[in-house]
Amino acid sequence: MFKKVLIVDDHITANSGVLQVLEHLKIEKENVIKSQYCDDALLKIKRAVLDKDPYDLLITDLHFKEDHRQVQLSSGDDLIKAIRDNNFALPIIVFSGISLLQKVRFLFKEFNINAYVCKGRYASRELTQAIEAVYRKEQFLSLEVQNALSPKNDLEITDFDIELAKQLSFGKLQNQISDYFKDNNITPSSVSSIEKRLNKLRIQFKADNATHLVAKMKDLGLI
Amino acid sequence: MFKKVLIVDDHITANSGVLQVLEHLKIEKENVIKSQYCDDALLKIKRAVLDKDPYDLLITDLHFKEDHRQVQLSSGDDLIKAIRDNNFALPIIVFSGISLLQKVRFLFKEFNINAYVCKGRYASRELTQAIEAVYRKEQFLSLEVQNALSPKNDLEITDFDIELAKQLSFGKLQNQISDYFKDNNITPSSVSSIEKRLNKLRIQFKADNATHLVAKMKDLGLI
DNA sequence: GTATTACTTACGGGTAACCGTAGCTAATAC
DNA sequence: GTATTAGCTACGGTTACCCGTAAGTAATAC
Numbered sequence: 210m211f212k213k214v215l216i217v218d219d220h221i222t223a224n225s226g227v228l229q230v231l232e233h234l235k236i237e238k239e240n241v242i243k244s245q246y247c248d249d250a251l252l253k254i255k256r257a258v259l260d261k262d263p264y265d266l267l268i269t270d271l272h273f274k275e276d277h278r279q280v281q282l283s284s285g286d287d288l289i290k291a292i293r294d295n296n297f298a299l300p301i302i303v304f305s306g307i308s309l310l311q312k313v314r315f316l317f318k319e320f321n322i323n324a325y326v327c328k329g330r331y332a333s334r335e336l337t338q339a340i341e342a343v344y345r346k347e348q349f350l351s352l353e354v355q356n357a358l359s360p361k362n363d364l365e366i367t368d369f370d371i372e373l374a375k376q377l378s379f380g381k382l383q384n385q386i387s388d389y390f391k392d393n394n395i396t397p398s399s400v401s402s403i404e405k406r407l408n409k410l411r412i413q414f415k416a417d418n419a420t421h422l423v424a425k426m427k428d429l430g431l432i
Numbered sequence: 433m434f435k436k437v438l439i440v441d442d443h444i445t446a447n448s449g450v451l452q453v454l455e456h457l458k459i460e461k462e463n464v465i466k467s468q469y470c471d472d473a474l475l476k477i478k479r480a481v482l483d484k485d486p487y488d489l490l491i492t493d494l495h496f497k498e499d500h501r502q503v504q505l506s507s508g509d510d511l512i513k514a515i516r517d518n519n520f521a522l523p524i525i526v527f528s529g530i531s532l533l534q535k536v537r538f539l540f541k542e543f544n545i546n547a548y549v550c551k552g553r554y555a556s557r558e559l560t561q562a563i564e565a566v567y568r569k570e571q572f573l574s575l576e577v578q579n580a581l582s583p584k585n586d587l588e589i590t591d592f593d594i595e596l597a598k599q600l601s602f603g604k605l606q607n608q609i610s611d612y613f614k615d616n617n618i619t620p621s622s623v624s625s626i627e628k629r630l631n632k633l634r635i636q637f638k639a640d641n642a643t644h645l646v647a648k649m650k651d652l653g654l655i
Numbered sequence: 656g657t658a659t660t661a662c663t664t665a666c667g668g669g670t671a672a673c674c675g676t677a678g679c680t681a682a683t684a685c
Numbered sequence: 686g687t688a689t690t691a692g693c694t695a696c697g698g699t700t701a702c703c704c705g706t707a708a709g710t711a712a713t714a715c
Contacts, residue, residue, distance in 0.1 A: 272684090272685085275685095307684090377643055378643065379647070380641050380643060380645075381640070382641075382671065382672090396693085397692075397694080399693065399695080401694050401696085402692085402693055404673070405692095405693085407673090408673080408674075411673095416603055417604070418603050418605075418672085418673085418701090419643050419672075419673095420642050420643040422603075423646060424602070424603070424646055424650060427651075498715095530714080535660095605700095605701065605702090606702075619663085620663055620664080621663095622664050622665080623665090624663075624666085625662085625663055625664065627702080627704080628662095628663085628664095630702095631703080631704075641702085641703085642702080642703095
């Protein structure tokens with residue numbers, strides 16, 4: 210299991226929850242370092258590297274309240290970026306209240322973080338799972354943001370999509386569909402948006418054009 | 433039943449067959465006039481009108497062999513046209529060996545003929561039926577050319593049509609379908625022909641565009 | 656042989672679809 | 686309030702479709 214862990218969170222309370230989890234995982238107390246500032250955290254990491262005793266796990270929040278101190282790194286994003294910019298091969302677990310899928314996606318793709326755990330009802334259990342997973346070189350995501358990385362999220366077919374495909378199958382032109390949507394207060398209704406949606410649908414269904422799309426959706430019984 | 437009948441046919445033999453039929457229908461022999469030339473036939477018709485004793489039925493062939501005589505009207509078509517141009521309200525039964533649907537269609541649409549009987553195995557029976565039908569103010573067509581007037585003929589869906597629609601439903605472009613047909617020796621294969629066929633299909637299925645067409649054909653289980 | 660008819664093919668102009676880009680708006684985080 | 690993000694819209698350029706016309710070809714009648 211990980212030996213030396215750095216915890217970065219401005220909330221001391223949340224901080225203590227993490228400590229319990231680490232204790233449970235038999236990580237020695239004296240090797241668990243806490244920090245309430247990103248700047249401070251980065252310094253600690255650098256120091257440890259210079260001392261040939263680097264951290265082998267970082268658990269950090271994303272959002273940090275401003276206070277009287279002037280800071281370089283105002284958020285977990287900044288800290289993570291700084292770490293990656295310095296090429297520190299440090300596993301990173303984000304532990305945050307933010308559950309925006311786009312944010313999660315961004316951190317995995319851009320900074321190659323190793324896990325994303327949402328603060329909430331199941332935080333302790335999930336954080337444990339996350340640490341174990343990361344130790345096995347695996348990714349981990351909280352249930353809440355599970356599908357941030359799965360393309361299933363984009364593949365969801367909405368009522369709008371069905372209606373759009375139906376109109377197409379009726380032989381309507383894109384601008385006629387646009388008018389129809391406007392008349393029936395269906396939004397979006399612009400021709401441009403209709404084009405965009407159709408493009409997404411074509412990609413999802415691996416269809417080469419509108420005719421192909423309608424054929425496939427009819428085969429699936431969607432329209 | 434008809435009283436006075438004019439028969440126009442250059443074949444005396446065929447001519448005699450018609451005479452038998454008329455005799456069978458109790459039409460008096462002296463009121464059945466024969467002619468082997470269209471010019472002559474038209475003169476007879478005009479004469480009869482002037483004499484206030486017009487014919488009430490014409491039975492004519494379409495094709496007349498040329499001989500030494502110089503003629504104005506060289507075919508049954510010409511004779512019929514002349515009759516209609518003169519506004520003679522004379523029922524016309526065409527009795528011909530030609531069984532081209534387009535010819536039949538043309539005569540009905542353009543000259544409003546009343547019946548079309550094909551010379552052949554069932555000529556006597558069909559000619560009888562034709563005369564009786566025309567007497568009842570009904571149309572009559574030989575079985576052989578029955579569907580000349582029915583739109584069913586144009587509505588026939590061929591294997592080619594099915595294959596074409598299938599390719600469309602696969603999302604192929606018209607020129608890709610053209611290539612596919614060329615590779616598989618399916619004819620016609622030009623893009624232009626494919627366009628023409630699709631146009632026919634769209635009209636038949638009352639489809640506004642290719643997508644609409646594919647949707648309708650899938651609904652009908654044709655593809 | 657010629658004439659006629661149907662069918663196939665080629666081409667050009669107008670329209671719609673397709674695709675990328677960029678600007679705008681609404682919602683949200685901070 | 687500002688910053689950020691997702692979603693909607695507008696626009697221009699390329700491609701494909703649609704449609705009419707015309708020319709070429711094959712089959713048939715005569």
